[in-house]
Amino acid sequence: MEEIPAPSPLRKTLLAALGYTVFFYLFFLLFNTSFTIMGVDVGDYLKQYLGDFFGVYLFSTFKVFSASLVFHVGLGILFHYSLESIPGFKVTKRIRLLFVYLFVMDLLGLAHSIILYPQIYGEFFFYRYSSLASVLYFFTDHFSPGFFFTIIVLIFSVQFGFLLHFVWKEKTKRSFFYLMTALVLLFFHQFGNLYPALVFLTIFPVLHRLKDRIHIRTYLILIPLIVFLFPFPFLFDFFYGIFSTNDKNKPPVFLISADSLRYDKLGFVSGNKQITPNIDAFSKDSFIFHDHHTTIPRTFPSWADLLTGKYSMTHKVRDMFPSKEEKNRIGSKEFPTIAQKLKEIGYKTSAIGSFAADIFPRADFGFDEVLAPNFNAKVMTLQRTAESQLFLLPVLTGSFLGGGDYIEEMDGLSTWGDGERIVNRFKKVTRKSGSSSFFLTYFSSVVHFPYTPAYPNYKKFTKPDYYGKYKYLKFVDPTATDKLNADEIDQIRGLFDSSVFAFDEEFGSIVQFLKDKNLYDKSIIILTADHGEALYEDIHGQGHGEHLRGEAVTKVPLLIKFPSDSKYTSLPNKEFFGTTSSVDLFPTVLNYFSIPIKQELPGVSLLDVLGKTEWEKDRAVYSETGIWFSDIGDHFFQSQRIPYPNILELHQVVPEEEFQIMITDRNFQETIAFAKHRSVQNSRYKFIYIPTRKGVLFELYDRKNDPLNTKNIFPSGAIGLSLKENLYSLVKKWEDAGQAGEYLLPGTLRNGDL
Known part of the structure; x- marks a missing residue:
């Protein structure tokens, strides 16, 4: 009887990494699954679609498991190859050590991630396993994310050091194949190429067996080529804009907005010089409209009003979930947008944003390019599936030198308030646009509840000795009837202020980048917000859209900076105190570019009041509430x-x-x-x-x-x-x-x- 050959050491490594991935995937699926989204239990809502949309759940499971598999099997291969040059490791000993290695790497990544983005883990530590909240406090109080990130980098550096030493010592086809494999896996991981990485790992055992049949000169060509691919996307972005043309009469236009940003939180308004130093500096170059109001304090209809210059009661997008017929009116002949009008005179148009910017892919606002997350039942299901995987979340948020793009749907996670991601996209699009005429809309969501700035900003205005369930975030729960105490309200307001500070840093980074690129003086820059936020003033509760009492929910910033050679910059007065509306921006932009307006609009061009302080005749502006999310509560x-x-x-x-x-x-x-x-x-x-x-x-x-x-x-x-x-x-x-x-x-x- 022919003897069956024993599995190769590499095959055992691959099987061990697969087993590790399956075990922890099922473990977290059983013990860490939740159907709560932004404070609302949607379990029954999702279950009713289980039969009709089973494919959605199957796809979500496949994608999340694949991301975990690619990461852990890739680590296993790197671990296996890095030990090839160390004699004395038996296969069984190597496998046991592999399990320890994978577990330690997962723990290091988790520690790094929960310090950087504790809000992502808020549900786990405060609602599912509240007894473990002290673990979260311990790490965020005593460590910086850089501590664990340095350990991760050192481990990877040692592994690559072993691998490079092995290549240098052997200079064989086998050693070159090991190096090439490691570089390919690193490339896929760096740029989040999930499906190519999955295909590569599927055929990897075959490639491994054929490694000695490939000519050594092929390796010597492929390895430098792979190394060159790492900076290639950055070089492409850098050189792309060189070939663009410039039209002096068509300056770049930047519409920058922060979700829920209140006017009274700006430093030059409140007197708090710490909270928005970059916006305060920008205000000195800008026209300031001190009594500016949104038409509706909900994101989708607010943006629809701003970009079309028409009220939601006219175009019919009146809530966050418009029907197909309603949303198709946006961008139609009757309701053109600012982006469409600028495209007619030769502008390129783009929209960039974090989770609340999911409105932009859901309707035709006229943008040529949209770099923003989407929101639908598929995305929602995939996010909840991924959020259950505690060891995968650090990978998806970039704790391991990449991996953050394995599952692009995670970009719309409401608890991931890292503004650096979208600032980098802003810079990328701006570099690609070069000196051409372009209109770029930037929409940050870090100020939107649950108020989730990354480390260290979540500590900026909060109390270090507060250890309650609102230490890192606060969702709006429309059904909540419990009354918060003074410490809890102070903490929530501190989180909001910290989020405002985080947005100010984003804005400062954008302004500095534009100055470095010699674009700041040439550009029109509009800074505003889609709506404000109630923060327990009087009986107003928390959130936006439910009522119209107070100044907080409709009064938002509006600052406009014109090009330095514009005729408006010489006007001595730059502060306007008359009441203005978000529907005024559409006619203002069209007026600046002398684009004819063929329809009657409810708003007016603000160019006509530049240099003045008030309207000649007092003006009233309109607002309406959004949709009520809950039909219960004592508000x-x-x-x-x-x-x-x-x-x-x-x-x-x-x-x-x-x-x-x-x-x-x-x-x-x-x-x-x-x-x-x-x-x-x-x-x-x-x-x-x-x-x-x-x-x-x-x-x-x-x-x-x-x-x-x-x-x-x-x-x-x-x-x-x-x-x-x-x-x-x-x-x-x-x-x-x-x-x-x-x-x-x-x-x-x-x-x-x-």
Whole structure:
């Protein structure tokens, strides 16, 4: 009987790495799976699609497991090859040591990652295994991420040192093959090439057996070529823009925005010189609009309003989950965007952003290039699958000299507030654009809840002796009824301020880069936000979009810097105190470039007031609430609303639209529009329209003497009646609304339009 040959040492290494990967994948799948997203349990919501969209779950499992497999098998191969030059290691001993090596590397990566991004692990340490929270405190209090990163680099350096010594000593086909394999795996890992790496590992055993049949000169050609490939993408970006052309009359335009950035948090407004030093410096070169307001404090409709210059009640994108018919109106002939208008005169257009920028791939805003995460049921499922894998998360967040692009869907993780990633994309796109005419929109989400700046910024304005569940992050839970104490509120506000500081660093890096590239003086730079944020002022709670009380949720920054040779830079006054709206940016940009406006717009060009301090005639601007996510809770606005189901019951997953989550029921669309609170405000007063089941409520507040809107003065005086008439006429005009008693009835959605 023929004897079966024993498995080769390399085959045993590969099988051991595979077994290690399978064991820990299943372990974390069983003990660390959660269906909570941004504080909301979506378990039942996902389960209802399990039968219909089983392929989505299968794909998620395959991709996440593949990323773990590529990383751990790659480590195993490097470990195996680096020990080839060390005599005396028996195969069994080498395998035992491999398990220890993989486990130690995973622990080092985890330690590095939880110090750098503790928010990513917040659910694990505070909600699933709260008894382990002290472990998180220990690492973030006593170590820097650089400590563990240095150990990881040293280990890799020693391994490559052994490998290079082996190549130098032997100079054989075998040694050259080992080096080439290590370089290929490192290249795939560095640039996150998951599928090529998976294919390479699949055929690797065959290549290993054929290594001695390849001519040595082939190795001597391939190895330098692979080494050259590492800097090639960077060189390509650097030289790409050299061949672009410059049109002096078409300066670069940068629209820079931070989600949830409040106007009153800017240092030159609050007097806190520590919080936004870079924005404060930029303000000295800019026109400042001190009373600027968003039209709707929710990201998707707010951006739709800003980029089209039309109200959400007109273009019908009124919530975060528009239907296909609604979102297709954006960028149509009736609702062109700033990007489309600039493209008509020769501009290249790009959008870059972190997790809240997922709106840009979901509608046609007119950008040639979108470098932002997407959001749909597939992405959501894949993120939850990946988040369960505690040993894989450090790889996906770049703790091991790359790997951060293995699963691109992780880019939209709300707890990953590292702004350096999108700043680097900004620099890349700007380098590629060279001196050509281009419009670049940059949208940072670090200030959006759960407020997740990376190390060390999450410590900037928080209390080091606070050790509660809000130490690193705070989601908005619309169903929460518990009252927070003063320490918890101070901690949450400290997290928000730390996030503002983190965005200011992003902005400072962008400005410095533009100065280094001699673009700053040539460019139009617009700094703003999509909406603000309530942070437990009075009874306002936390978050945005649910109500219109106070200054915090609609009042946002607006700073505009023009090219240094512009006629506007010589104007002596650069501060405007009149009330302005986000729909003013569309006509302002078009006016600057003398692009004809063929439609009536609700906004006005701000170029006409540059150099002035106020409007000649006081102006009122419009805002409305977003969609309510929950139908329960004891917040004041819950008792002031027309009821409709919670957000999970409203949604539908639409497979033919890339599994996007949409509100497609027309009855719900109409109810959501009918239930919205609406307001108009001028420089002194804010009037709020509130439809309820028992009738319409009206509120009027003195913005100057009562900025938190605590005392309703509508019953007294004629100001409220004047603003009420202003609001009703505005809504009837721009929404084609009707009126039943005092209720405003949304205009019927015309067939073919929606």
